Amino acid sequence: MRIAVIGLGLIGGSLLRALAGAGHGVVGFDADPGACSAVREAGFRVAGSVPEAIAGTDVVVLAVPLPVLPGVVADLDGYDGLVTDVTSVKGPVRDVMRGRRYVGGHPMAGKETSGFAASDADLFDGCAWVLCLEEDETVPADWLLLARLFTGLGARVVPVTAAEHDTAVARISHVPHLFAAVLAAQVGADRLAGALAAGSFRDGTRVAATRAELTAAMCGGNRDAVRAELRRLVGELAALDAALDDPGALVPLLRRGEVARRGWPAVAGDPRPEMSGVSALLELGRSGGWVTSVRDDEVVTIRPESGRNPS
CATH class of the missing domain: 3.40.50.720 (NAD(P)-binding Rossmann-like Domain)
Incomplete structure (x- = not known):
């Protein structure tokens, strides 16, 4: 090509x-x-x-x-x-x-x-590659051509709408970049904190080293979804703040994150061929599944196995 x-x-x-x-x-x-x-x-x-x-x-x-x-x-x-x-x-x-x-x-x-x-x-290789599908807008043959191209590079192609993508990445990428920037800035003004910082600080702030101009363009371009998610998370942090005086009340709030993180990433099911209709592909993406290869008008997909966590 x-x-x-x-x-x-x-x-x-x-x-x-x-x-x-x-x-x-x-x-x-x-x-x-x-x-x-x-x-x-x-x-x-x-x-x-x-x-x-x-x-x-x-x-x-x-x-x-x-x-x-x-x-x-x-x-x-x-x-x-x-x-x-x-x-x-x-x-x-x-x-x-x-x-x-x-x-x-x-x-x-x-x-x-x-x-x-x-x-x-x-x-x-192995990354999730979003390819947007819009009802009555995306040409299926064009989508399949790109899915074939990018799965050929080892990517896992995930079909979603543009709006669904922007909400999801605000949650797992854009807002985490903002949180990381705030956390990382602390060691610039506090040398003792910098000397004591270890694994949790390193893992939570890696993306703060991204060029500020790139992060600003990314978050600003998705400002509506980022603002909504940022405000939601600030509210959840406020709930943690309110529960600090009672560790018993803090535990269930923290447990949700513990369970979710231990269950991520989900266990992948076996590859299986499916037809490549727009509705079926969007359902695949919404279920957390992806396309691994394209054969004519048939796609080979993998879905997460419900009820199984990696261990």
């Missing part, structure tokens, strides 16, 4: 490497001349502009930050191939892409480091 990757940072660069390694004809472009030079030196083809990169390709992957996305999309005028993206918020991108041949995407993979120098061809 002929594929253009626009934006060659951590995700775009890793995708460029992975696609080339899988045998696809891939070309990249980045607005940063330094990034383009690094990619060329690594042995990959780099175009001089977005129009040059997308010419003659079957698929374009947009791997640029949300604030600059509209400008890049304008460079796609006249392109009749399939467009997807890797942006961490899907509703605003869906709005920008209306009227185009588009399937929203988001690989749940990353590092606290950024740039092409941090890219890794194996970054997507």
